[in-house]
Amino acid sequence: MKRVIGFHYTLTDKTGTVLDSSIGDEPLYFLENTQQIIPGREKVIALRNVGDKRKIEVKAPDAYGDVNPELVVKVQRTQFPPGAELKVGEQFQVNNDAHSPVFTIMEVDTAEVTVDGNHPMAGKDLFFDVEIVGMREATKEEEGHGHAHGEHGHGHH
Ligand SMILES: [Zn+2]
Missing domain, CATH: 2.40.10.330 (Thrombin, subunit H)
Incomplete structure (x- = not known):
């Protein structure tokens, strides 16, 4: 059985400027082992429990690429x-x-x-502060679709 993991994130660049954040908004939900939320190799699923926090650094070439x-x-x-x-x-x-x-x-x-036409985050090393805020079993529908449908599994798209 796969799990759906909810998390909050704050994205900063190396100067500490906040580029994006889910704080004050709905957390993001993803289906473990299928969706990669953070670009690059690192996966949030390395975090196992509600309350787990981690700072993940993703170098520009692994994130949105270098400026072209x-x-x-x-x-x-x-x-x-x-x-x-x-x-x-x-x-x-x-x-x-x-x-x-x-x-x-x-x-x-x-x-x-x-x-x-470069991505606004191209050429930037990114720092994600993530915190797991929720966890539940995935619904059959979510497993079939290969992605999470939100907090209670019935958000539609
Ligand atoms: Zn779906």
Whole structure:
């Protein structure tokens, strides 16, 4: 029988800046031995009991990869929809597929816009503080799907 493990996490970079956190929100749930929550080799399932905490360091190449300078490109302003608000720091996707890369606007000038298609966390060593906050047996449905459905096993997607 697999277990569903709930955990809270706080993600920081090496300067200690918080990049993301589940604290104050719902914990995340995952089905052990099937889902990898943290990029890289390390798995939260190394933690066995509610209350277990650990700090996990994931080096950039094992996380979101190194920054690829070829993904920083200049685009003609005319390529953007007329009236689009082009502001430094704005992010957009080139189509509606949730898995397509996110581009960040780096620079806007009169003719060209510089955009960066690297993942915002590319090139960063990441530090995850994780704490196990819940544990239960997986439902048959979850085992069939290969992922957790939330705290009580009936969240749908
Ligand atoms: Zn499912």
